[in-house]
Amino acid sequence: MAVKRAKYLVADDEYHFVTDDKALRVLDSNNNEIGTFRELGFEGKLITSGDYRDIKHTGVYRIKGVGGLPGNIPGDKESILTVTSIGDQNNPELTFYKVISPNGVILENTVSRSNQSGWGSGGVDLRNTITNINNILGDISKLQTDSKNMTGAINELNFKINNVSDNSQSGLESLKKDSDNRYLFKWGDTVNGDLSIKFGAKYKLRGKNGHDYNLASIDDNNNIHIGDADTNLHFWGNENPTFNGKKIFTEANVGSGSGLDADKLDGIDSSGFLKTNSDDTKYSGLRMDKRNIHFNIKDGENTETGLVFDKNNNWTAKVVATDIGDVHIQTGGKEYKLPPFTFNQDRN
Template sequence: MAVQKVRQNYHDGTGFNVLHYETQAKQVKILDDSGNITSNIEESLLKGKYIEDLDLDTVKATGIYRVKGGLNLPSGMDSSKVYMMFVTAVENEDESSLVRQEFYDHVNLNLHERSIEGPVVTPWLNAGKSTLDRISAAEQSINKIYNTIQDLRTDIDTNSSGIFENKSDISTIFDKLSTHNHDSRYLKLSGGSLKGETSISNNTSFSGKNTSGVSLNLAKINGTNQVVIGDGGAKLLLDADVGDVSIRNQVGDTFPIFHMGNMGSGSKMDADKLDGVEGNQYARLDKENFFKQNIRLDEGKSVFIKAEEGVSRPGGLYFRSGDNAPRGRIRPTEDGDIELAAGEDNVLGLTVLKNGDTQTWHDHILNAKDRQVALRFKLNDKDKGAGFYMNNGSKQVGFYDWEFGGRLFSSDREDQMVKFDNAIKIQGHQVSIQRSAPSGASDGDIWFSI
């Protein structure tokens, strides 16, 4: 939609004056060169314009943006998160555009920036915190390497004479190891027993091979310091005397592991609980239940209220206050109507009859406090309808046809008058109040010339 530029004048009795308006920032529109709305002041300069799955190479208008996903973002950005981007655009002397984009990564505290000059897009430059961290870390590494080199030079100068002396000793030891028959201090590949504590590296398995020669995990300490026993590719069998298996906590208390072999009497299982919850906390089918939390039905499921066998009237929904006072109900009748009642006395306000009609003994109140309200009558599903309305601005009550866009009459609550927008007919004769004679007049019609 193109926005037209307009200036309004009014005459104060002496001459024409220009009207000036105050408005909100979001009402001030930003137009492109063709006069089309692209944004508003509040979105572009205050709250940030939201863009999703857009090529950032095409974002060249000055403003603040909230960016989610899209193309040509700085590397490493999470497409599910919203980032801030600031764009400043100016015009070169040759009338081409010069754009500066700043992209703020609030997750890693990095700032990325680049320029777009005409059709030329430069790569993103990381000008944020991580660059300084890498420079600092590199300086520290260089200093460590330099100190290590200095230490090595000192050791070489000190021990250069000993190197040649140890070379002969190393050769002798190598000869002894190649011919040595290991004694009881070493574990053989077959047989032997360990006499002290033995450990393996973290997240390294102590494994065994299955009948096909495939290695399976027996036990290990994983990367999150959990003890893992068994392998996901094989069944786990625990051997224990009479199936008595227990676990022990850090203070030495032991607790039995329940299984099908030790359930029932004598198993010490807490039989009155389910998932650690007392039995009286569960709903029962044979008694009235008092729920203390919301009841939700997901996946399109329904609630069915059925009468007992031989009874035609099922139960209803009753609403009560904290002190058990009635506040309303929804209840069917024996004939199949639905009654809606309210208040402590359950005053019947509306009945939905089984044939689809609604019936009430009280007023229908349409409150026009915040918006215009209406009562429409429609000929079919596609018809927009015609009927009565009350406008919260003009305070009018009138009759309007939404299908054909015409108002038949309205009432002025200030002067208590009924106003007709068009000619009216009384007992088949038309009454017209207009300057020129109405066309198609017939006998009995009345025309008031003004």
């Protein structure tokens, strides 16, 4: 087919010819036909095979079953592919591809020789992405900050946060003043009223091992429990701890001078012992089972002691100890001097 490139002049007038765009053919540099002007400019040239990168000439294409496209581009339906190339159309410097599918997905890719940007979303995908971002961000105009754009609002909040010192007592006190004083502050606070723990619940202390130990609790019978069976319990105080206002005796404060008044000694009631600091009465026999025990009788500076036997407090017998150690027994007005003697075992 002949190609006319000359101008047509008639009597110095330039003539323009009206040509059918379907009849106007587009050729490559080797005079091979690429398509009609109507196909490449308006209707789209139909391509049903090969790879999309085989299409390098600028124009509009109808593609179906073409390889190399992303998976969200249906291969069984026609899509619109627009190609814009610069440089040699057979080997362009840069080619921009844009594909529009029937499902509303719009993808773009830029190819420069052997390099490509990769397919990027547009159309429905881009709109859905923007919608998701807006849903996450919310209505920016409702920001309760002086700045109503995201960057400015973040910088404003960051400035306020940096001015609060979490590591200083002053910062903590300032935070406490701004908080609701009905609640306890986690890092230390003062309770101004009674604090009750319901029965069945326990006031616990957490050990270094991460285990919680009972410190105090009350059961549903109103019995108070102190301590935990899984650990030792230590009470601390001054040298005179009390229970119900009475002194508590321990190994540190018992003994002489403690004022401890025990009911029994080795299981024997206090009434079972003879007093040494006052008169006392023995209601059973006195047995001295050890030999060579000296029985000395002395009362202050006096050398005799009377033993009263009758109910009228009149003595009927008396033991007298002299200055030189002699023992006399007086009974019925008679006096008997005893020779030196010892108490033998099994004697009363």
